[in-house]
Amino acid sequence: MMPCFAAENTLGRLTKWLRLLGFDTLYAGDLTGKKFIDTLENDRILLTRTLRIRNQFASRMMIFIESNHLEPQLKQIFRELGLTADQTRPFSRCLQCNVPIVAVSKNVLWGRIPDFIFETHDYFNQCPQCKRVFWPGSHTRKSLAKIRQLLDFQRS
Ligand SMILES: [Zn+2]
Structure with missing residues:
Protein backbone atom coordinates (compact mmCIF):
# COMPACT_ATOMS: atom_id res chain seq x y z
CA MET A 1 0.00 0.00 0.00
CA THR A 88 4.91 5.25 -7.18
CA ARG A 89 2.11 5.79 -9.67
CA PRO A 90 3.04 8.86 -11.66
CA PHE A 91 0.15 10.83 -13.19
CA SER A 92 -2.61 8.88 -11.44
CA ARG A 93 -3.90 11.73 -9.28
CA CYS A 94 -5.18 15.26 -9.84
CA LEU A 95 -2.57 17.75 -8.72
CA GLN A 96 -5.17 20.29 -7.65
CA CYS A 97 -7.73 18.06 -5.94
CA ASN A 98 -5.57 15.17 -4.66
CA VAL A 99 -8.09 12.58 -5.89
CA PRO A 100 -7.33 9.66 -8.24
CA ILE A 101 -8.19 10.40 -11.85
CA VAL A 102 -10.45 7.87 -13.58
CA ALA A 103 -10.84 6.60 -17.14
CA VAL A 104 -13.47 8.49 -19.09
CA SER A 105 -15.19 7.54 -22.34
CA LYS A 106 -13.98 9.45 -25.35
CA ASN A 107 -17.56 10.05 -26.54
CA VAL A 108 -18.44 12.41 -23.73
CA LEU A 109 -15.42 14.61 -24.42
CA TRP A 110 -16.38 15.81 -27.89
CA GLY A 111 -16.17 19.59 -27.94
CA ARG A 112 -14.59 19.71 -24.49
CA ILE A 113 -11.00 19.17 -25.54
CA PRO A 114 -9.09 20.50 -28.55
CA ASP A 115 -10.16 18.76 -31.78
CA PHE A 116 -6.68 17.57 -32.67
CA ILE A 117 -6.32 15.93 -29.26
CA PHE A 118 -9.70 14.25 -29.66
CA GLU A 119 -8.71 12.95 -33.07
CA THR A 120 -5.27 11.67 -32.11
CA HIS A 121 -5.97 9.96 -28.76
CA ASP A 122 -8.25 7.13 -27.64
CA TYR A 123 -7.70 6.95 -23.91
CA PHE A 124 -8.54 9.74 -21.52
CA ASN A 125 -8.70 10.20 -17.77
CA GLN A 126 -10.61 12.77 -15.83
CA CYS A 127 -10.56 14.22 -12.35
CA PRO A 128 -13.96 13.38 -10.81
CA GLN A 129 -13.80 16.57 -8.77
CA CYS A 130 -12.57 19.43 -10.98
CA LYS A 131 -13.42 17.58 -14.27
CA ARG A 132 -10.05 18.37 -15.79
CA VAL A 133 -9.23 15.91 -18.61
CA PHE A 134 -5.86 14.21 -19.01
CA TRP A 135 -4.42 12.24 -21.91
CA PRO A 136 -1.01 10.72 -22.60
CA GLY A 137 1.14 13.73 -23.28
CA SER A 138 -1.00 16.23 -21.40
CA HIS A 139 1.73 16.36 -18.81
CA THR A 140 4.70 18.29 -19.99
CA ARG A 141 7.88 16.64 -21.13
CA LYS A 142 9.56 18.59 -18.39
CA SER A 143 7.55 16.85 -15.64
CA LEU A 144 8.27 13.46 -17.15
CA ALA A 145 11.98 14.14 -17.33
CA LYS A 146 11.97 15.40 -13.77
CA ILE A 147 10.16 12.32 -12.51
CA ARG A 148 12.65 10.03 -14.17
CA GLN A 149 15.43 11.99 -12.65
CA LEU A 150 13.81 11.89 -9.21
CA LEU A 151 13.20 8.15 -9.33
CA ASP A 152 16.69 7.43 -10.59
CA PHE A 153 18.37 8.84 -7.53
CA GLN A 154 17.29 5.82 -5.55
CA ARG A 155 19.21 3.43 -7.71
CA SER A 156 22.46 5.32 -7.47
ZN1 LIG B 1 -9.08 17.85 -9.93
Whole structure:
Protein backbone atom coordinates (compact mmCIF):
# COMPACT_ATOMS: atom_id res chain seq x y z
CA MET A 1 0.00 0.00 0.00
CA MET A 2 1.18 3.50 -0.76
CA PRO A 3 1.79 5.73 2.24
CA CYS A 4 -0.32 8.86 2.47
CA PHE A 5 0.83 12.25 3.63
CA ALA A 6 -0.27 15.57 5.03
CA ALA A 7 1.97 18.52 4.31
CA GLU A 8 2.05 21.79 6.15
CA ASN A 9 1.64 25.03 4.20
CA THR A 10 5.37 25.64 3.79
CA LEU A 11 5.55 22.54 1.57
CA GLY A 12 3.42 23.42 -1.46
CA ARG A 13 5.94 22.40 -4.07
CA LEU A 14 6.67 19.09 -2.34
CA THR A 15 2.91 18.45 -2.14
CA LYS A 16 2.56 18.93 -5.89
CA TRP A 17 5.35 16.47 -6.61
CA LEU A 18 4.08 13.83 -4.20
CA ARG A 19 0.69 14.04 -5.92
CA LEU A 20 2.39 13.85 -9.31
CA LEU A 21 4.00 10.61 -8.15
CA GLY A 22 0.56 9.33 -7.10
CA PHE A 23 0.72 9.79 -3.32
CA ASP A 24 -2.40 10.91 -1.49
CA THR A 25 -1.14 14.17 0.02
CA LEU A 26 -3.30 16.61 1.95
CA TYR A 27 -2.12 20.17 2.08
CA ALA A 28 -2.68 22.55 4.98
CA GLY A 29 -3.56 25.50 2.76
CA ASP A 30 -4.89 28.20 5.03
CA LEU A 31 -5.62 26.07 8.08
CA THR A 32 -3.52 26.66 11.14
CA GLY A 33 -1.08 23.92 12.01
CA LYS A 34 -2.95 22.52 14.99
CA LYS A 35 -6.40 22.62 13.42
CA PHE A 36 -5.08 20.86 10.34
CA ILE A 37 -3.21 18.19 12.28
CA ASP A 38 -6.16 17.46 14.57
CA THR A 39 -8.24 16.40 11.55
CA LEU A 40 -5.72 13.85 10.25
CA GLU A 41 -6.11 10.07 10.28
CA ASN A 42 -3.50 8.28 12.38
CA ASP A 43 -1.80 6.57 9.45
CA ARG A 44 -1.32 9.80 7.51
CA ILE A 45 2.31 10.81 7.72
CA LEU A 46 2.75 14.43 8.66
CA LEU A 47 5.36 16.37 6.72
CA THR A 48 6.56 19.40 8.57
CA ARG A 49 9.43 21.86 8.66
CA THR A 50 8.32 23.47 11.92
CA LEU A 51 10.17 22.58 15.11
CA ARG A 52 7.22 23.58 17.27
CA ILE A 53 4.99 21.13 15.39
CA ARG A 54 7.57 18.39 15.65
CA ASN A 55 7.75 18.80 19.40
CA GLN A 56 4.05 19.27 19.97
CA PHE A 57 3.01 16.21 17.96
CA ALA A 58 5.98 13.99 18.70
CA SER A 59 3.76 10.94 19.18
CA ARG A 60 2.34 10.88 15.65
CA MET A 61 3.81 9.55 12.39
CA MET A 62 5.87 12.37 11.03
CA ILE A 63 8.81 13.25 8.86
CA PHE A 64 10.66 16.40 9.81
CA ILE A 65 11.75 17.77 6.43
CA GLU A 66 15.30 19.04 6.60
CA SER A 67 15.95 20.75 3.29
CA ASN A 68 14.53 23.84 1.59
CA HIS A 69 14.84 22.18 -1.80
CA LEU A 70 12.55 19.78 -3.56
CA GLU A 71 14.93 17.01 -4.53
CA PRO A 72 16.53 16.48 -1.13
CA GLN A 73 13.04 16.68 0.39
CA LEU A 74 11.75 13.85 -1.81
CA LYS A 75 14.95 11.92 -1.30
CA GLN A 76 14.56 12.16 2.48
CA ILE A 77 10.97 10.86 2.34
CA PHE A 78 11.90 7.94 0.08
CA ARG A 79 14.87 7.10 2.26
CA GLU A 80 13.02 7.25 5.58
CA LEU A 81 10.11 5.15 4.33
CA GLY A 82 12.21 2.80 2.22
CA LEU A 83 10.12 3.64 -0.85
CA THR A 84 11.11 2.51 -4.32
CA ALA A 85 10.19 3.68 -7.81
CA ASP A 86 7.73 0.82 -8.34
CA GLN A 87 5.73 2.04 -5.36
CA THR A 88 4.91 5.25 -7.18
CA ARG A 89 2.11 5.79 -9.67
CA PRO A 90 3.04 8.86 -11.66
CA PHE A 91 0.15 10.83 -13.19
CA SER A 92 -2.61 8.88 -11.44
CA ARG A 93 -3.90 11.73 -9.28
CA CYS A 94 -5.18 15.26 -9.84
CA LEU A 95 -2.57 17.75 -8.72
CA GLN A 96 -5.17 20.29 -7.65
CA CYS A 97 -7.73 18.06 -5.94
CA ASN A 98 -5.57 15.17 -4.66
CA VAL A 99 -8.09 12.58 -5.89
CA PRO A 100 -7.33 9.66 -8.24
CA ILE A 101 -8.19 10.40 -11.85
CA VAL A 102 -10.45 7.87 -13.58
CA ALA A 103 -10.84 6.60 -17.14
CA VAL A 104 -13.47 8.49 -19.09
CA SER A 105 -15.19 7.54 -22.34
CA LYS A 106 -13.98 9.45 -25.35
CA ASN A 107 -17.56 10.05 -26.54
CA VAL A 108 -18.44 12.41 -23.73
CA LEU A 109 -15.42 14.61 -24.42
CA TRP A 110 -16.38 15.81 -27.89
CA GLY A 111 -16.17 19.59 -27.94
CA ARG A 112 -14.59 19.71 -24.49
CA ILE A 113 -11.00 19.17 -25.54
CA PRO A 114 -9.09 20.50 -28.55
CA ASP A 115 -10.16 18.76 -31.78
CA PHE A 116 -6.68 17.57 -32.67
CA ILE A 117 -6.32 15.93 -29.26
CA PHE A 118 -9.70 14.25 -29.66
CA GLU A 119 -8.71 12.95 -33.07
CA THR A 120 -5.27 11.67 -32.11
CA HIS A 121 -5.97 9.96 -28.76
CA ASP A 122 -8.25 7.13 -27.64
CA TYR A 123 -7.70 6.95 -23.91
CA PHE A 124 -8.54 9.74 -21.52
CA ASN A 125 -8.70 10.20 -17.77
CA GLN A 126 -10.61 12.77 -15.83
CA CYS A 127 -10.56 14.22 -12.35
CA PRO A 128 -13.96 13.38 -10.81
CA GLN A 129 -13.80 16.57 -8.77
CA CYS A 130 -12.57 19.43 -10.98
CA LYS A 131 -13.42 17.58 -14.27
CA ARG A 132 -10.05 18.37 -15.79
CA VAL A 133 -9.23 15.91 -18.61
CA PHE A 134 -5.86 14.21 -19.01
CA TRP A 135 -4.42 12.24 -21.91
CA PRO A 136 -1.01 10.72 -22.60
CA GLY A 137 1.14 13.73 -23.28
CA SER A 138 -1.00 16.23 -21.40
CA HIS A 139 1.73 16.36 -18.81
CA THR A 140 4.70 18.29 -19.99
CA ARG A 141 7.88 16.64 -21.13
CA LYS A 142 9.56 18.59 -18.39
CA SER A 143 7.55 16.85 -15.64
CA LEU A 144 8.27 13.46 -17.15
CA ALA A 145 11.98 14.14 -17.33
CA LYS A 146 11.97 15.40 -13.77
CA ILE A 147 10.16 12.32 -12.51
CA ARG A 148 12.65 10.03 -14.17
CA GLN A 149 15.43 11.99 -12.65
CA LEU A 150 13.81 11.89 -9.21
CA LEU A 151 13.20 8.15 -9.33
CA ASP A 152 16.69 7.43 -10.59
CA PHE A 153 18.37 8.84 -7.53
CA GLN A 154 17.29 5.82 -5.55
CA ARG A 155 19.21 3.43 -7.71
CA SER A 156 22.46 5.32 -7.47
ZN1 LIG B 1 -9.08 17.85 -9.93
